[in-house]
Amino acid sequence: MSPPTEPSTSTPPVRRFKDPAYRPVAPTLAELRQRIDSLDEQIVELLAQRAQCVRDATRFKRDAFQVQAPARQAEVFERVRRLAAAHEDAFPGLPAIVEGAFRTLVAGFVAAEGDLFQQTEPIEP
Ligand SMILES: O=C(O)C(=O)C[C@]1(C(=O)O)C=C[C@H](O)C=C1
Numbered sequence: 001m002s003p004p005t006e007p008s009t010s011t012p013p014v015r016r017f018k019d020p021a022y023r024p025v026a027p028t029l030a031e032l033r034q035r036i037d038s039l040d041e042q043i044v045e046l047l048a049q050r051a052q053c054v055r056d057a058t059r060f061k062r063d064a065f066q067v068q069a070p071a072r073q074a075e076v077f078e079r080v081r082r083l084a085a086a087h088e089d090a091f092p093g094l095p096a097i098v099e100g101a102f103r104t105l106v107a108g109f110v111a112a113e114g115d116l117f118q119q120t121e122p123i124e125p
Contacts, residue, residue: 045107055110058116067113073106077117 017024019100026032062066069075077099 008022051109051112054113055116058113061113061117064114064117067117068110073110076106077102 009031010028012027013024026035058067061069080102081095081099084095087094
């Protein structure tokens with residue numbers, strides 16, 4: 001038995017989708033990975049902008065419960081799931097993947113906002 005190998009990135013595809021309506025995105029795995037890298041850069045840039053908004057949101061919180069804001073979290077998860085559902089034709093199961101990613105992201109943001117909260121002080125009325 002030969003050892004497992006990573007896929008070739010520069011050669012033609014070795015499989016096809018049985019669905020005749022399927023339209024490929026790129027002719028090689030190398031091109032697909034370039035696109036994925038470029039999209040990852042944009043995603044990280046957008047996440048950094050989102051993080052700035054989360055940091056600023058700390059100024060409007062009175063206590064740890066407001067940092068958690070569970071009702072708002074539920075709204076975010078429901079919203080991104082619905083947005084992803086519009087793309088389910090292109091990628092079955094995308095809503096669950098997107099919701100899972102946001103659950104992980106928001107858990108990280110909530111924890112960070114908890115730390116940032118300690119760096120704030122009440123504004124006197
Ligand atoms: O909407 C807020 O209040 C936020 O602080 C943002 C955010 C989020 O990442 O979407 C983070 C923490 C929770 O409080 C709820 C939502």
